[in-house]
Amino acid sequence: MNAAHLLPEIHLRVVPPALIAALQTRFGAQCTVAQAVREQHGRDESSFRAPPPSAVVFADSTQDVADAVQLASQYAVPVIAYGAGSSLEGQLLAVQGGISIDLSRMNQVLSIDAEDLTVTVQPGITRKQLNEAIKDTGLFFPIDPGADASIGGMSATRASGTNAVRYGTMRENVLALEVVTASGQVIRTGTRAKKSSAGYDLTRLMVGSEGTLGIMTEITVRLYPLPEAVSAAVCSFPSIEAAVRTTIQTIQLGVPIARIELIDRHAVRMVNAHSKLQLREEPMLLMEFHGTPSGVKEQTETVQEIAGEFGGQAFEWASTPEERSRLWAARHNAYFAAVQSRPGCRAISTDTCVPISRLADCLLESVAEAEASGIPYSLVGHVGDGNFHFGYLLDPDNPEERITAETLNHNLVARALSLDGTCSGEHGVGLHKMGFLLDETGAGAVDMMRAIKRALDPKNILNPGKIFAF
Structure with missing residues (x-):
């Protein structure tokens, strides 16, 4: 594996006591150096570990943010914006030290x-x-x-x-x-x-x-x-390929489906255990249709017919808002269901996207490789636009498992890029995909991004060490 795809070395920049004192003078109780608070703001949902920031400032206004950044700029100290802490690629980690600006109070x-x-x-x-x-x-x-x-x-x-x-x-x-x-x-x-x-x-x-x-x-x-009518359905399939072929034909026919999510059998099993459901433990599409009552009826009938052509069965409707909410809550909890299925594990969550015509090729090869690896995993995907996620579940204290999981991730992204796809459809680059960005865009494009960064942030204080090396 190319070393450029691994987490870069951590080089902490000095945070002078004078800056901490200036922040405490300006912000009072809004600024804290408490260890527990700093540690909370020094981790996200990624599997990476890094030292926490030196201080956390809780901003209540734009002026608070501006003042905190001005002070950090005076001392050339990194500043990392913090929201809900749900990023997956290490975006929140203070890999060069610095301060965290928590924006959660600015929620109006x-x-x-x-x-x-x-x-x-x-x-x-x-x-x-x-x-x-x-x-x-x-x-x-x-x-x-x-x-x-x-x-x-x-x-x-x-x-x-x-x-x-x-x-x-x-x-x-x-x-x-x-x-x-x-x-x-x-x-x-x-x-x-x-x-x-x-x-x-x-x-x-x-x-x-x-x-x-x-x-x-x-x-x-x-x-x-808000759509006049909403309908949701689940449909099980004999194979991932059948589910993906149904998705491809649905999109290529121009059906204006609102959501079409793939959940593989491993993810279904984990979701069942986590959310107390009894879904068939087979590859599944979870779909939602928006529009007028007649439009929704036409969409659902069309997709049901397509699914039938590929062996889809157990086409079940979630007709009430409560039933739909329960299904989507289970889907949204798939990541946490996977993590809880192996106590103490951490997930390396991939995120690639390919043209819809190449989705089956990319997914099927990636599934076969994951199955052969022996690493527990789950697969979910917003497959209607060619975007999908593998979650490789590893023991964080087992370096061999990390190497295996990172190799799977590397091969999957390389496969997506070879099919004219992208290294990230929605998670972003952060720390984890810096090397992949270079593979995808080429050195010239990354140099242009770097030039923009240097022009707008010459001291490299805004979330440094992410996306590409400065």
Whole structure:
């Protein structure tokens, strides 16, 4: 395995006592150096380990963020934005030391513009909090990565999730931003207008930058009308290939399905144990249809017919909101179900995406390799847009298992890239996929990204050590 694909060495930068004193003077009780709080902000859902930040600042406003960044800039100390802590590729880890700015208190809805189908929020609000706040408008925010992630974190990683096949990703749904730059300046990008050709698209530059170019403090996103009718269904298949072929034909026929999720037999077994369900322990598609009653009926009948052609059986409906919620909650808990299936383990969670026509090729080869490895794993996927995830469950104290799991991950990503896919469909690059980004884009493109980073953050204080080497 290429050493460039492994976690880089940790080189901590000095955090002067004078900076900690200045932060405590400015923020008082909002700044803490308590070990437990620092450790909480020094880990995420990845399998990596790194020292915690030297201090945590709890921001209540844009001015708080700007002041904290200005102080850090004076001492050239790293700053890492923290939301819900649900990232999977090591984005939150203080690999060069520094301070963490916790944005979770900045969780307000600032304005709802229902007539324009937009809402402006602070970065710490989670997707569930946002939908609860707008439930009386007849609108909803559809991007659903599974975890109850913050809107700021979702924007920073260009997240997507189960609804992306119909509603797109954060890239398509973020319209405007307020951002604190590396110098502590506050800028605005974009507007609430649906389109613009005014200058560089700084909004898209920030979305997906993983906190390396600026810290988002206000975010304007698109909303959508709640569908008149919603129907969900599960269907079991004799093989993963049959489930994938059903997915491919559904998408290629243009069926406007809202969600179509693949769950392999291992994941079904783990979900059953975790969520107390009795789903058939076979490869399964979990689907949802949005639209008018007649439109939903037509979609479901079409997909049921396609599934039948590939041996799909036990096509069951979840007709009530309670039943649908229970099914989707089980799907969203698949990661935690997998981790709990092997007590004490850590998961190396992959995230690749390929053109829909190459999905079967990529998945089937990857499944065969995982089965042969002997490493426990589960497979889930937002397969409607070619995105899927393996979770390799390893003993963190067993170096041989880590090597095996990382080899599987390396081979899977290389396979996806050979099929004109990407190393990450939604998790981002973080620490884990820095080498893969170079493989995917080439040295010239990474050099251009590095030049942008150096221009906007010359002291390399914004989440350093992520995406690529400075």
